[in-house]
Structure formats: structure tokens, C-alpha cells
Amino acid sequence: MLTNVAVLAFDEIAPFELGVLVEAFGYDRSDEGLPLIDFAVCAPEPGTYRTQGGFGITVEHGLDRIVEADLVGVPAFADGTVPPPAALEALRAAHDRGARLMSVCSGAFVLGEAGLLDGHECTTHWRYTDELARRYPEATVIPEVLYVDDGQIITSAGTAAGIDASLHVWRQEFGAAAASKIARRMVVPPQREGGQAQFIRTPVPECDCDELRPVLTYVSENLAEPHSVEALARRAAMSPRTFARKFRAEIGTTPHAWMTSQRVLRAEELLETTDRSVDWIASAVGFGNAATLRHHFTRARSVSPQRYRRIFSEAG
CATH class of the missing domain: 1.10.10.60 (Homeodomain-like)
Structure with a gap:
């Protein structure tokens, strides 16, 4: 049963994707009969971290908080952000002890850097799926879905798809009625049909090879x-x-x-x-x-x- 969620933060975190995880798991909604989840944002060291929105966030918990979590959330980070080695080690340790890990948007690259996508199906924002496949060839990237649940590893596509993945976790853990209550509070559909590929045109890829x-x-x-x-x-x-x-x-x-x-x-x-x-x-x-x-x-x-x-x- 999901009782404890930790979200990883470091510099250049995307505030919207962080907010999705906070909204989905971080609020006390016990007045609606929903279970209370022990939620925390953690970082390599407690302190202030830059966001892509131009403001900072103060994080009170270190990586030891991940040790307790049933689910570890990884929001999006700025392109080219290099995860601290300690953060990658904490993710690997969480995975080894059986915790689930869920990325939102480009957070999938953090899981990839930790070696946790190898042998798994996964996704990310449609703009980055080719790059994800290039960087982590042992992963199976599925570009046309809102999220992929591959057991311990859950990855979601761009921005709002993190909501879909979070509601999926609620459905799995607590049933459709609980997920519907969360969705109603967030003013979103409890379950969207289809995937990001319905809304994206995939042209013939650019190719520099004269023969191909x-x-x-x-x-x-x-x-x-x-x-x-x-x-x-x-x-x-x-x-x-x-x-x-x-x-x-x-x-x-x-x-x-x-x-x-x-x-x-x-x-x-x-x-x-x-x-x-x-x-x-x-x-x-x-x-x-x-x-x-x-x-x-x-x-x-x-x-x-x-x-x-x-x-x-x-x-x-």
C-alpha cells in the first residue's frame, strides 16, 4: 500500500512538474475519505534550489528521506542538467529495495542516468523521445503514450501527462473512486483516452545519409x-x-x-x-x-x- 512519497529536487527543477506531484500526493484530503500520504520533497542537501521559473524553492529534507519512500517522484529538469551522483545513487538504492519510481516529462533522463531504464519500456515528452532512445539504447522508448507503467518504473510524457500517471497510481493503489476524487479536485478527467501521439504530427525524420x-x-x-x-x-x-x-x-x-x-x-x-x-x-x-x-x-x-x-x- 502506498503510504510514503518522496520527490527528488536539485537545481533547474521544473516547477510545474514538481507541482503536479505535490498536487497529486502532497495534500491532506482525509476530509474526503482519502488516505493521508506522508509526502516530502528532498534533495542532495537541504537548502535552496533554483527552478526553471526563475525563483528558488527551499527543501528541508536530504536524500535519506528517499530511503523511507514507497514511491519516488522525479520531475522534469532543464535540458543538459547533470544529476548529482548522490541523487543517482539514492534512486538506485530505492529501486533495489523495491520502491517504485515515477518520472514526469524529462525526468526520465534522470532515471536513465541512474541506469534504471535499461530493459524497461518508457516514455517522455514527444520532443525528447528520440534523444532518450539515443542516450539509453537498452531502454524501449514508446513515444506515443501518455505514460508507461513497467512495474517498478513509471514514466510519463510532457507536463500534464504527469497528472495522468499520478491518477493511474491512485487507481492502482486505492481504486477508481479514490482516483476520481483526486481528479475532481484537480478538475481533470479521471482517465484520458489515447496518448500524446494523437496530438502530434511525426514527419519523415531528417536524415543526413544520402543513401537513406x-x-x-x-x-x-x-x-x-x-x-x-x-x-x-x-x-x-x-x-x-x-x-x-x-x-x-x-x-x-x-x-x-x-x-x-x-x-x-x-x-x-x-x-x-x-x-x-x-x-x-x-x-x-x-x-x-x-x-x-x-x-x-x-x-x-x-x-x-x-x-x-x-x-x-x-x-x-
């Missing part, structure tokens, strides 16, 4: 056709093994995963802007049939194609 750039363009313009790695490798004048290795190095994922994401993106556009059937769209984007489209689309966007169309359709 024409292949990316060709596939994007001919999604309805089947494209094997062997055929694409021939188009790039490479062996399949070299092509696959270079593709991952340049694009950050496999050819198959990239093609799937492009097909989902095109299906998304067609669902929004046309009244074509799901079967027709599946064929047009290269998935072949509606069942395959539904499988990949729901996995990528966390809603079915039909549900997506009802939410975002321009065609009626």
Missing part, C-alpha cells in the same frame, strides 16, 4: 506497396544487414517499425479527412486489411480507428 534519404521518401510516397528490408536495401545499394544497421543508427528504429509508424500516420490523416471505410484505408496505407490496421493503430494510438475518427474527423 531517397528510400525514406520513396516509402512515404508508396505506402500501399509491400516493402521488404531486402528490397529497400537494394534501392539503397547496400546489403540487407548493412542497411538495417545504418537505418537504426540514422533513424533510431528498425525499418519495419518506421514503416508501421508511417502507415499509422497516414491512416490517421485519412480517418480525419475522408469518409473512406476502414478497409479501404487499410489497403491504401499498406496494412492490407482492417484487422491489421486496427491492431497497429490501437497499439500506437491507444484508441481504435473508429474511435479516433469520431474524435477528430473533419469529414463528418
Whole structure:
């Protein structure tokens, strides 16, 4: 049972993301029948720490406070902020004793620096997912979700997705009614459908490799056709093994995963802007049939194609 939450702070902390964790776990709401959680913000040393908002916060607790916590929250920090070694060691120790760790937005990079994302699925703000995957190749970065619960490690996407992850923890620990009470106090939906990818266009990635750039363009313009790695490798004048290795190095994922994401993106556009059937769209984007489209689309966007169309359709 969750009874104790500690949030890590150091210089250049993002105040909004810190506030999300305070709002979700730091207030006494026992008057509404909710459990009281022992909550504290802690830092490598008690004292005043700079925020990205241009003001300071005073932290009373040191890292020993993490030793007691059931859940350790890691807010976002400024780009390029290097976590103090003592903070990373405290996070590793918390993980080793079985505590859960939850990051908000770019706080995922702090978990990555501690080596805690290796072997885990995770996410962060859509602007930083490629960089997260590049820096921590042993992690599996899922860019299109609001949050990822991978057991001990929970990571959330940009800013308000930290609220979604926090409500998820409330639901797990105390049930849907408790999570709904917290959501009502925060004036947010108890559970949002879908993920950040519904609201973000992912263009063809920039590529400095002369051999790959024409292949990316060709596939994007001919999604309805089947494209094997062997055929694409021939188009790039490479062996399949070299092509696959270079593709991952340049694009950050496999050819198959990239093609799937492009097909989902095109299906998304067609669902929004046309009244074509799901079967027709599946064929047009290269998935072949509606069942395959539904499988990949729901996995990528966390809603079915039909549900997506009802939410975002321009065609009626």
C-alpha cells in the first residue's frame, strides 16, 4: 500500500512538474475519505534550489528521506542538467529495495542516468523521445503514450501527462473512486483516452545519409506497396544487414517499425479527412486489411480507428 512519497529536487527543477506531484500526493484530503500520504520533497542537501521559473524553492529534507519512500517522484529538469551522483545513487538504492519510481516529462533522463531504464519500456515528452532512445539504447522508448507503467518504473510524457500517471497510481493503489476524487479536485478527467501521439504530427525524420534519404521518401510516397528490408536495401545499394544497421543508427528504429509508424500516420490523416471505410484505408496505407490496421493503430494510438475518427474527423 502506498503510504510514503518522496520527490527528488536539485537545481533547474521544473516547477510545474514538481507541482503536479505535490498536487497529486502532497495534500491532506482525509476530509474526503482519502488516505493521508506522508509526502516530502528532498534533495542532495537541504537548502535552496533554483527552478526553471526563475525563483528558488527551499527543501528541508536530504536524500535519506528517499530511503523511507514507497514511491519516488522525479520531475522534469532543464535540458543538459547533470544529476548529482548522490541523487543517482539514492534512486538506485530505492529501486533495489523495491520502491517504485515515477518520472514526469524529462525526468526520465534522470532515471536513465541512474541506469534504471535499461530493459524497461518508457516514455517522455514527444520532443525528447528520440534523444532518450539515443542516450539509453537498452531502454524501449514508446513515444506515443501518455505514460508507461513497467512495474517498478513509471514514466510519463510532457507536463500534464504527469497528472495522468499520478491518477493511474491512485487507481492502482486505492481504486477508481479514490482516483476520481483526486481528479475532481484537480478538475481533470479521471482517465484520458489515447496518448500524446494523437496530438502530434511525426514527419519523415531528417536524415543526413544520402543513401537513406531517397528510400525514406520513396516509402512515404508508396505506402500501399509491400516493402521488404531486402528490397529497400537494394534501392539503397547496400546489403540487407548493412542497411538495417545504418537505418537504426540514422533513424533510431528498425525499418519495419518506421514503416508501421508511417502507415499509422497516414491512416490517421485519412480517418480525419475522408469518409473512406476502414478497409479501404487499410489497403491504401499498406496494412492490407482492417484487422491489421486496427491492431497497429490501437497499439500506437491507444484508441481504435473508429474511435479516433469520431474524435477528430473533419469529414463528418
